[in-house]
Amino acid sequence: MATIEGTLDASGLRFGIVVSKFNEFVTGRLLAGALEVLRKAGTDSETIEIANVPGAFEIPLIARRMARSRRFDAVICLGAVIRGETPHFEYISAEASRGIAQASWESDLPVIFGVLTTDTVEQALERAGALDRNRGAEAARTAIEMATLITKLQPRRHKMSSRKLTRRSTLNRSKRKR
Numbered sequence: 001m002a003t004i005e006g007t008l009d010a011s012g013l014r015f016g017i018v019v020s021k022f023n024e025f026v027t028g029r030l031l032a033g034a035l036e037v038l039r040k041a042g043t044d045s046e047t048i049e050i051a052n053v054p055g056a057f058e059i060p061l062i063a064r065r066m067a068r069s070r071r072f073d074a075v076i077c078l079g080a081v082i083r084g085e086t087p088h089f090e091y092i093s094a095e096a097s098r099g100i101a102q103a104s105w106e107s108d109l110p111v112i113f114g115v116l117t118t119d120t121v122e123q124a125l126e127r128a129g130a131l132d133r134n135r136g137a138e139a140a141r142t143a144i145e146m147a148t149l150i151t152k153l154q155p156r157r158h159k160m161s162s163r164k165l166t167r168r169s170t171l172n173r174s175k176r177k178r
Helices: 024-040 056-069 088-107 121-127 135-152 162-177
Strands: 015-020 048-053 074-082 111-118
Touching (some): 015 135, 024 048, 024 111, 024 135, 056 074, 056 088, 074 135, 088 111, 111 121, 111 135
Parallel strands (some): 015 074, 074 111
């Protein structure tokens, strides 16, 4: 039984990152965590493009555009939605989540969800902290692993054995003689 899984070697891979400017005191930390992981995994900074969007609601559109451009091996989406006193939190969280998933499905490319949805500012800052707890870093690791896994799943061209080729050419010759 074969097991196929991605690696954390990002050498030669290209990444798009969509980051929300809203709650920038959190998303800036998520971005720093993601960039650090990509750098440590062997990504050249020239193969990373960052798109800043106003808020989490705008992430899916730009993520989809980046994914459909085929310039990237994966797209990482970073944002922070913090619960307030109105239902706005639920709408934004749900639509960002759905839109990011849809961007991945429609483009057949890893579009990684790195959007925090927290009840408090403290929870958001905790999830954007040190690399071992930084959800931006986690999203970058996921992007690398998924991009390398997809590479391993590319269709291969199977070479026919010489025996099969000989048999086919013999059959074709006998058909021509008829």
